[in-house]
Amino acid sequence: MLHMGGMVYQARVEKSKGAVSMTTAPRGVPIPGDPLYVQVAQRILHEIVQRDLRPGDRLPPERTLCRDLGVSRVTLRRALLALADEGAVEADVNRGWFVGGGLLSEPPNALLSFTRMAASRGLTSSARVLAARVRPATIDEAELLGLAPGADIFELERIRLLDGIPVALDRSRVPLQRAPSLPEQDWTRASLYDVLERAGVVPVRASYSVEAVAADARHADLLGLAEGAPLLLAQQITYDQDQRPFELGRMAYRGDRYRFRATLTRPVGLGVARGAGIGSSRGEGARRRSGRGRADGDPRRGT
Template identity: 45%
Template sequence: MRVSIASEQTYRQLADALHRGVYAPGDRLPAERTLATRYGVSRETLRNALNRLADEHLLESVVGSGWFVAPEVVGEPPSVLQTFSEMARARGLRPTAHVLVCRVRAAKLAEADQLRVPPGSEVLELVRLRGMERTPICLDETVLPLDLAAPLLDADLEDTSLYEQLESLCDVRIHRSTYSVRAEVADAELAGQLNVPVGWPVLVGEEVGYSDTGRPVLVGATRYRGDAYKFQADLFRPL
């Protein structure tokens, strides 16, 4: 009976800490030994409380790495092309973006084919780390033809929507996107950027974005934390 009471009290204390934001989404909790000492309970009692919070999808256990606060999971509505910023705002969260790379270079052959420009044409390469509140969610890499995207070179692209900047500064509106999703694991560099362990599952969304005139205006690859993104689509069979 005492164990049950202790487990319930520990569960409530941990749940209260999570709801008060003591640990942010994606944060790693202190070691079990440390938590058990802090709450004055045995490791077994603590683990019962942690498992209960995991069953409620508030915590996640990663073998060899410990316990993590479950991140905010984002996803696109079926058949709707929605920006990262729109997904965040729809959930009442503040979208963030930190520019890691913004440079002009020559288009690679595959990029030139996708953008329908001559190989070697000048393109703008933009790499940004996107997040929601304090939680890093994805690494966003985008390539655009420089003749369309030149105004972005002088723009402040921190904490902004690229789609919105394209429309306001370049008079380019993304109308549709061809999109594919594949899985990979995070290497050391990506793991550090997304604040996850090396080998963490990552979902890679690759797209070609088209303007309302049908011209391809960007190619991109977005690497999402596998625990923070889901992709939805309506699929139809022909009549």
């Protein structure tokens, strides 16, 4: 499904004496609008993934990181704390910073497979296959996927594991005609999106929803939880490069192993009268005289 995007730059990482040395060439092109500490966090995370570092691997001292990345201690500390908040790194007061094993965190603006999302956190993904079969699409499935009722779909249900720990129950349904080789794959290791891309189906966007639910008996048994334990249930319809739906996905994540995060922006002009600045007496007076009680946005809907 759905990592902090990496910057374009050149870097070299060397392992020595239990630590990792990061040396950057030109810093590359920053992502517009990203604060510097976010860019630094992206660079550190990129190296963790690219160099296949594992939970417990030690990062260089902060002084070395500041020198190699060309940033101040304040900026570096903000970057590391941001990564620590996601579980990507961990701090030891006496020994420094280490690659963390933490939570799997999913931002909604990045469409990644589970395999790649896990790799971006320095984790190893695997799967236990519960079902991998071809069957006729139901009426609802056919409608959502733009198929004729009863058309063949490939259904894949797996328990997804990170470093051997079950974290999610994943179910995907894909029209068989889009990738006829789907039933032939080893789904204990294969990435669904990678297989689809090799067949010419490129995921580009998804309609995605997430809600909190309580684990029923089946989910509790498969994920090693107590019945009633919290789960995050994500459902999505994924679209290809031609804006055609090709996957119905349903993934139930353990609440203690998964975090969903989002960046929210306020629509331009909401709650501020045109032609008047914030706190402008002229703007307030104009609204009182108009009797409308609101400007461009409607404050009755909350702030």
